[in-house]
Amino acid sequence: MNQFSQIILSENINQFLHKIEVKNIGFTQLNELFFETTGIVDFFNDIVEFEDFKQHFCNQNVKIDTISRTEFGDFQTNNDLSIRVVKRIISQVQNPTILFEPTFGEGNLLLAGLQEFDSIERVIGVEIYKPYIWKTKFKILDYYLNNSSKNKPIITLYHESIFDFDLNNLAKNTINDKILILGNPPWVTNAQLTTLESDNLPRKSNFKNIAGLDAMTGKGNFDIGEYITQSLIRNFQNHQGSMAFLVKNIVIKNITFDQKRNNFFIKNLQKFHFDAKREFNASVEASLFFCDFNYDAEQFCHEVNLDKKTPFENTFGWVNNKFVSVMEDYEVYANLDGICPFEWRQGVKHDCTAVMELRKDGDYFFNADNNQIELEDNLVYPFLKSSDLKNKEVTEVRKYTIITQKKIGQETDYIKELYPLTYQYLKANEDAFDKRKSSIYRGKPKFSIFGIGDYSFKPYKVAISGLYKTFSFTLVFPLNDKPTMLDDTCYFLGFDTVEEAIITHRLLNHSITQNFLKSIVFLEAKRAFTKDILMRINLLNLARLLNFVDLDLDYSFQKKWDKYVQNLHNEQLTPQLSLF
Ligand SMILES: C[S@@+](CC[C@H](N)C(=O)[O-])C[C@H]1O[C@@H](n2cnc3c(N)ncnc32)[C@H](O)[C@@H]1O
Structure with a gap:
């Protein structure tokens, strides 16, 4: 099957490709033209991709892939939510120069970041699923064909597993940049992956160092999204910048809970609620997690609605060595927080x-x-x-x-x-x-x-x-x-x-x-x-x-x-x- 078989080229792109007479253009020349138009480095990685594309362009019939993507925790962020997310954080994120989307999927969040932040000079994206990479590339092409005067950063999109991607190296190379990590990592747990016999897992699967019986009886189960979130914070905590990540609520709770021992240099931890059922048709609660890097470690997180510019509705986190879900109410009942004399x-x-x-x-x-x-x-x-x-x-x-x-x-x-x-x-x-x-x-x-x-x-x-x-x-x-x-x-x-x-x-x-x-x-x-x-x-x-x-x-x-x-x-x- 042609690797582009799922790609629907917009009217705009079709016109553009006809205009440049794509059938007569060579590999290097088309890559250069696409770079000038979109900023994407190596739009086609090799000649095979290039030839496949030309064939698809001449013979466009779209076949939709029906393979199960459960093991990839595939919940794509729709365009509207992506824009709302970026607009919500824009006042808190000052002039980022690098945008990093670690599992960019169909690219809506990446594109929303690109559209809303004029200061961005480089975009880096990683995605494991090739058809999504093509979708994203053509989405970006379409965007710049419509908005040719907009800021055009250099965009590098990697077809790779985030577990193999060298985050440490990226962190070293961008230490003087202001980074915005924007994304929505896979929503799947390692237990689900084991059931699916999938190896879409980090090599170090016991990253929480859960030992003994707890590991055996399920306390060691973790969300892949949580692993990715934690790895990113660990690598980029010394940067100037911020992170805005759509994750399950339990991930936000766990990241805040683990601040006690991790003490990552993050502050302004925030959880923005939205209706995950409506946005993702998912029966799991998810929110936008936000934090700033390079500050003294904070151990609590504020909560508010994504779409309402109201004061924080709640704060959860650590109070005097106790982890609590509603800090304000907890103060009233803190005296009851101790050790039960009988054993549950x-x-x-x-x-x-x-x-x-x-x-x-x-x-x-x-x-x-x-x-x-x-x-x-x-x-x-x-x-x-x-x-x-x-x-x-x-x-x-x-x-x-x-x-x-x-x-x-x-x-x-x-x-x-x-x-x-x-x-x-x-x-x-x-x-x-x-x-x-x-x-x-x-x-x-x-x-x-x-x-x-x-x-x-x-x-x-x-x-x-x-x-x-x-x-x-x-x-x-x-x-x-x-x-x-x-x-x-x-x-x-x-x-x-x-x-x-x-x-x-x-x-x-x-x-x-x-x-x-x-x-x-x-x-x-x-x-x-x-x-x-x-x-x-x-x-x-x-x-x-x-x-x-x-x-x-x-x-x-x-x-x-x-x-x-x-x-x-x-x-x-x-x-x-x-x-x-
Ligand atoms: C929840 S979706 C979100 C996609 C995109 N970030 C968005 O906001 O729409 C997760 C994405 O992670 C990708 N993915 C899953 N495992 C991956 C891995 N090991 N490395 C890179 N991407 C992965 C999936 O293909 C999917 O596109």
Whole structure:
């Protein structure tokens, strides 16, 4: 297929090419002519490209490429948004001399920068996908055919992966320039790329230096756009200039969060909101991230709407070693930010839903394939998932699960002896267990699970979904004298008595706690609530602020309340140790 087969030449370009009699022009001559017209260096890199182009020009029939571009995180910035982005930052960016677009795609942002900044002397762009390079080149040609008197910088467009591009060298060669990095890097995570078996990845994939279990269980997952943003800041932080980058909101949060340890020389961090659904037809929140280089490191970021010239609506970032989502509100509740005397736990992880999640009908259990299964009751427990935590209390369940171990790493041979029916079922589905990809299962006893310990067997629990964005805690009761288990999307505190659970449930659902949580939680995170966030709720300070009457508890609770607060004191002095 001709490499230009997707390029639609505008009427303007067609006329221009006819006028210069392109059919009779040689390779060097056409490159020179295009350079004079557009500033683009080596419009055609070689004679093959040149010949292909001539053929396309003589025989223009457009074929649209239908290959999947998921692995390239391909969300092109439309023309209108590109102009709005540039106009928004123009007053903050003073006379840049170099414009750098690291993954320029169809070139709308690059062109918007070119149009709006007369001071630019050089443009550098990188893009991995050749058809986009042609689209951009012809867009620039079209622009200069219509605006021949406009500023014409020297433009170099590289067909290369940004991961192979020598950023360090570019930084060295431009150290005396005023740079504007303008772009929209790929929106894709390394986990998605692994699933797609794509190698569109930086060589150093653990750039956050996440170690051990966290790396294995997903904390090491990162956005490719975040990697590119961070690499650019690292390389250009000593330059005069700024960066304006369209990225997922979570990337902006992470860049600001990592300022604590990175201390990049950036300031005026800003997040400009827009409707990503409308602009990109994407179901992910994204914004424009802006910062200035070459200043003392700032560790907070202001937020405002892209299209409204109003004062900042919010600021998030670091306050006294704490990372917070709404700085202004946080000041009111900072006293609650500490260490929870009780340890929050994550629910059971088995990565084997088809086998391990059961429903019960009469005396029988049924798995995801609707196979009827006979099991001894002993290892079967009521089981809740995030979607079951919508109400204030849970007294019945939709599902059950098999708990094969009482603690992590426990041998599972005992099942064969004591519970032959359960063993038979597990054994028949051994394949599904063995296929589990996560390396945490490697070298562990057969049918191993994670997120299990004494705490899992506490009869009363107060739980929250990590995935849902509702600030609501659920009181979970045992069923038929068996503790109810939660899955690994949920977090919980476990208690021996119902009174402790009720008091904790009321404390956590109190408006003060909710407001405090709203000032530290980032809803754009895949898991808004994590163990790290929940462990910050200082229940003792909360209990000191409130009393049992504030919690709508009647006087029969007075003694239990006193005991509870005393218990919080004791736990605060000797906090529980975390194992997982
Ligand atoms: C989110 S799109 C944005 C394109 C353009 N910056 C814009 O604003 O419209 C990301 C672009 O990155 C390109 N891309 C993906 N991986 C790349 C890589 N490793 N090196 C260079 N470009 C890449 C894709 O082809 C795509 O054009």
